[in-house]
Amino acid sequence: MARTRFVGDAGLTARMTLVMFLLGALFVGLVAVLMGVFAQSGSPGIALLIGVGGLGVVWWQWYSSDKVAMRAMGAREVSPEQAPELHGMIDRLCAMADMPKPRVGVSDSHVPNAFATGRSPDRAIVVVTTGILRTLDAEELEGVLAHELSHVAHRDVLVMTVASSAGILAGMLAQGSRYGMFFGGNRRDGNNALPVWLLVLLVSLVTYAISFLLLKVLSRYRELSADRAGAYLTMKPQALASALQKITGEINTIPDRDLRASKSMNAFFIAPAIKGVSLKTLTSTHPSLEQRLEQLAKIQAELGRPTG
Known part of the structure; x- marks a missing residue:
């Protein structure tokens, strides 16, 4: 950030940094879990593609933030x-x-x-x-x-957009998992294992809920x-x-x-x-x-x- 004469607040900055770290860890953790889930279904690369796609959406929201906000108002x-x-x-x-x-x-x-x-x-x-x-x-x-x-x-627009990456990815996954439900999805190894789409949905919902609360904080x-x-x-x-x-x-x-x-x-x-x-x-x-x-x-x- 370029230096300005705006006064700082060490306590608030520390708390915001902690929340940003937690949101970053949440994003990394979500991708890691997805890689494990899809690896067992024989498609480990899907998680990376989803992660890249999520980051692409985040980038676009940041890049076009002024136009979107102006149009909305x-x-x-x-x-x-x-x-x-x-x-x-x-x-x-x-x-x-x-x-x-x-x-x-x-x-x-x-x-x-x-x-x-x-x-x-x-x-x-x-x-x-x-x-x-x-x-x-x-x-x-x-x-x-x-x-x-x-x-x-x-x-702050950059901060909040980057911080929302885990929630955006989780929301995309929750929407995408519905297609797996409609078309049967893939099953993990084992007769009693849960379908991949259901595991992805559960992980996504938990991630989204945590991300939602951290973003509000x-x-x-x-x-x-x-x-x-x-x-x-x-x-x-x-x-x-x-x-x-x-x-x-x-x-x-x-x-x-x-x-x-x-x-x-x-x-x-x-x-x-x-x-x-x-x-x-x-x-x-x-x-x-x-x-x-x-x-x-x-x-x-x-x-x-x-x-x-």
Whole structure:
């Protein structure tokens, strides 16, 4: 990662590194188990082909992440002439962070939100909705943009895409094993042995479940890290806290139809477009609002202490 002025967090980095290691080990373990299963059925090379295919899908998701996300939100790239205030704010934040400026986009959506995506800082784009532009004041919007720029600087799209490789491969295998079920599949040696498709299905489901939970943990760490980095960059953690409260409150007034339309982007948003549910669960992509506000309050108290 290129060096920037975003503050680090050794504890969060260590936890994210541990989760990434576990997800990597899960991917390697899945391929190893599959090689053993297919070896007994006389086709050991199938596991390697599946692994390569899974990595190919992961690569494509990473490579086309900006186009897919923009299309999902109906967003458009805007020039400095079209959105001078927004560009000016991002220019200032990028200069403060000593990082290259990403492209800037706007989505015509009532849902107040923002996200960053792109396979690298050079291909990144930060997108805000028209809803968030109407909801937040300048300081609050600056806090949100600093959060999103932290994701760009830390290459979080790459991190989350690579981390999802085990789950993607497991999902592909679970789908593929259904064809083995329909066509009878191959049996392992022994009259009482389970069919290969059933073994693959069981291994895939277990792998997917573990990967799913680990990814949610990693995503929550990633959001806390971006909150922290953005707050220290602007030195206004209270502005980001106010923005999160406004966004969450406004989302609760948005019709369910509009929220469902942006559901696929929840993992990317600064706050998930979910109404009336608790985020204090193992399956949430974001920390609870209370946890985020608590961290920002601690940063505010730290910044307010006299030095020396």
